[in-house]
Amino acid sequence: MTAPRIALLTGRSDPARTGLPPVQEAFLEAVVPPGMIAVGDGYPWTGGAPERPVPLPLAALRNAAQWRAARSGAARAEVSARLARLKGDPLAIVTGSCGLDLLVCGWVPGLCDLVIALGPVRRRPAWAGVRIVTVVGRRDALARAFHRERPDIVVPCGHMSYWACPATRDAVARVLGDWRP
Known part of the structure; x- marks a missing residue:
């Protein structure tokens, strides 16, 4: 078994890019405890182009479109396939906004045993374990x-x-520090 991992799952403000914005990179640096590995890019975790700023109204429209599309069969299959690539060693997923919805729509049993949902825009799912x-x-x-x-x-x-x-970072760092995969 390798070290436990942490991945971020949020909507994509720019579908052509998967690099994390500087604020999310700094977040990971602040919360990841020693011995844990951060997955270095964002959904769909393909190692794509680095992040570039997107105007907030456009980002909001794109995230809303992803939230809506996540309910279609094709989108569910794509999200499931991307999530399945992360399955294996212990994994914690931190979701932002519609990220929890994407996770629910593409859920792969046994994917992870810890989800930290920041600003979720849906109810908490009931997954055993x-x-x-x-x-x-x-x-x-x-x-x-x-x-x-x-x-x-x-x-x-x-x-x-x-x-x-800072309070979010402290809370997430505390939860990750207490996590025993």
């Missing part, structure tokens, strides 16, 4: 509108600021 920790910002009206459950952790941020929020 998977610990799901929800983190919702006090100023995140979007997550509060769609999640509608008591979050495990509340942090002082809005929907677009989880990755840079």
Whole structure:
């Protein structure tokens, strides 16, 4: 067995690119405990082009389109195939916004045993053997509108600021530090 891994799963603001933005790279550097390996790019984890800034309205439209498309059979099959590539050694997945929805739509049994959902825009799934920790910002009206459950952790941020929020980073680092795969 190799070291446990952590992967980020969010919507893609630019479908042609899978590189993580600097704020997500800094997030991983801050939360990954010694002995854990971060998967170095974002969904679909193909080692594609580096991230480039996308205007917020365009990013929001693209994420909404992914959220909607994730319910189609073709999208489910694609997400499942991408997730299956991560299966193997212990894996924690940190989702952002519609990332939990993508994970649910493409769920592969036995994929991981820890999910940390930042600003989820859906209810918590009930998967046997998977610990799901929800983190919702006090100023995140979007997550509060769609999640509608008591979050495990509340942090002082809005929907677009989880990755840079020190309280979010501290909470995720604590959960990962306590994780025993």
